Amino acid sequence: MDLAESLIQEKGFNGFSYAHIAAELGVKNAAVHYHFPTKEALAGAVIQRYRDRFQLWINNSRIKNLPPQEKLDWFFSIYSKTRADNGKVCLAGSLETEFNSLSAPLREQTRALTRELLTWLQATLQEGREAGVFYFGGDPASKAALILSSLQGALQMARALGTKKFQAVVQQHKEDLLA
Amino acid sequence: MDLAESLIQEKGFNGFSYAHIAAELGVKNAAVHYHFPTKEALAGAVIQRYRDRFQLWINNSRIKNLPPQEKLDWFFSIYSKTRADNGKVCLAGSLETEFNSLSAPLREQTRALTRELLTWLQATLQEGREAGVFYFGGDPASKAALILSSLQGALQMARALGTKKFQAVVQQHKEDLLA
DNA sequence: TGACAAACTTACTGATTAGTAAGTAAAATT
DNA sequence: AATTTTACTTACTAATCAGTAAGTTTGTCA
Numbered sequence: 001m002d003l004a005e006s007l008i009q010e011k012g013f014n015g016f017s018y019a020h021i022a023a024e025l026g027v028k029n030a031a032v033h034y035h036f037p038t039k040e041a042l043a044g045a046v047i048q049r050y051r052d053r054f055q056l057w058i059n060n061s062r063i064k065n066l067p068p069q070e071k072l073d074w075f076f077s078i079y080s081k082t083r084a085d086n087g088k089v090c091l092a093g094s095l096e097t098e099f100n101s102l103s104a105p106l107r108e109q110t111r112a113l114t115r116e117l118l119t120w121l122q123a124t125l126q127e128g129r130e131a132g133v134f135y136f137g138g139d140p141a142s143k144a145a146l147i148l149s150s151l152q153g154a155l156q157m158a159r160a161l162g163t164k165k166f167q168a169v170v171q172q173h174k175e176d177l178l179a
Numbered sequence: 180m181d182l183a184e185s186l187i188q189e190k191g192f193n194g195f196s197y198a199h200i201a202a203e204l205g206v207k208n209a210a211v212h213y214h215f216p217t218k219e220a221l222a223g224a225v226i227q228r229y230r231d232r233f234q235l236w237i238n239n240s241r242i243k244n245l246p247p248q249e250k251l252d253w254f255f256s257i258y259s260k261t262r263a264d265n266g267k268v269c270l271a272g273s274l275e276t277e278f279n280s281l282s283a284p285l286r287e288q289t290r291a292l293t294r295e296l297l298t299w300l301q302a303t304l305q306e307g308r309e310a311g312v313f314y315f316g317g318d319p320a321s322k323a324a325l326i327l328s329s330l331q332g333a334l335q336m337a338r339a340l341g342t343k344k345f346q347a348v349v350q351q352h353k354e355d356l357l358a
Numbered sequence: 359t360g361a362c363a364a365a366c367t368t369a370c371t372g373a374t375t376a377g378t379a380a381g382t383a384a385a386a387t388t
Numbered sequence: 389a390a391t392t393t394t395a396c397t398t399a400c401t402a403a404t405c406a407g408t409a410a411g412t413t414t415g416t417c418a
Binding site for chain 3: 027028030031034035
């Protein structure tokens with residue numbers, strides 16, 4: 001599952017095969033099919049684990065009790081680490097790009113993951129604005145969608161233009177929110 | 180080339196085959212290979228045409244002489260139309276997601292396209308700020324990267340969450356820039 | 359020690375992939 | 389009228405894909 005998650009983030013759902021995973025693990029194709037009968041089952045398990053992990057993080061008191069700015073910094077740091085790790089992109093972003101070739105259950109999983117990310121970000125932005133540390137007009141839901149879409153896009157853009165471009169985008173978000 | 184461009188935007192470079200194109204045109208696979216010997220040549224021609232088209236647009240006096248707000252509206256409208264057209268994503272965004280499985284020449288083409296989009300957007304933002312119609316802090320290059328990455332990401336996100344989410348992001352960008 | 363199940367391997371299948379070689383029909387050129 | 393070029397088709401190839409069926413090894417537990 002670690003390998004599958006990495007491969008989806010590096011090459012996309014259509015960009016890896018059972019053979020890639022089997023070779024890396026030193027086993028045969030059929031051994032992977034034993035644990036995950038179909039590619040859909042494998043991807044489904046990966047997304048579910050990712051969702052569970054995110055819920056665990058945001059419900060952990062170490063994150064929950066952080067002030068809004070530091071919550072946002074923590075969120076940005078997830079994407080920075082993703083970028084640093086072999087130029088990966090966001091799992092949700094990768095799956096959305098290939099959304100049209102995904103089965104219905106995988107689409108639903110992707111939708112749920114994206115909604116969960118947005119929901120947390122929206123609440124954090126609203127909390128920060130009410131506390132007087134974030135400044136932005138309009139709906140927190142829209143601002144959350146703007147920031148998340150930008151982070152997803154920036155990870156992809158960084159593949160073509162380098163990590164500096166990604167960092168510049170993160171800095172600009174802070175500039176926009178704090179000034 | 181029209182079909183190939185659509186297919187890249189709908190299913191990605193790895194998500195379509197010569198067979199898809201041949202079937203749609205009512206010819207055989209080999210007929211496509213006659214015009215574009217390799218898939219790389221086909222994609223290269225598509226990107227080049229897209230780049231040429233964008234340069235033609237921005238050098239057209241009808242766009243060139245527009246005030247900054249309307250230039251930006253025109254730019255946003257490109258992405259709105261892309262979204263409306265079968266839920267396509269940005270060509271640059273699609274290619275960046277599959278960047279790791281692209282050949283060196285295609286990577287260079289993708290890089291060039293992204294840089295050209297960024298360059299124009301940056302100049303437009305700077306022009307608007309100097310004219311006192313756009314308000315934002317920081318480097319125009321960073322703000323341009325933020326907006327472009329967000330548009331690319333929002334087209335992908337809209338596949339999972341619908342066109343309304345995309346429109347909300349566009350509205351939020353206007354809110355951020357004009358308020 | 360024997361039974362059983364978990365975790366594989368071997369050996370496939372049928373579909374799809376990009377790409378090629380050789381031949382053909384029609385249109386344009388000389 | 390003869391030649392050449394353009395735009396194909398037919399018929400492949402070798403690789404890769406997800407997935408399956410049947411057999412084998414390994415560890416656990418009664």
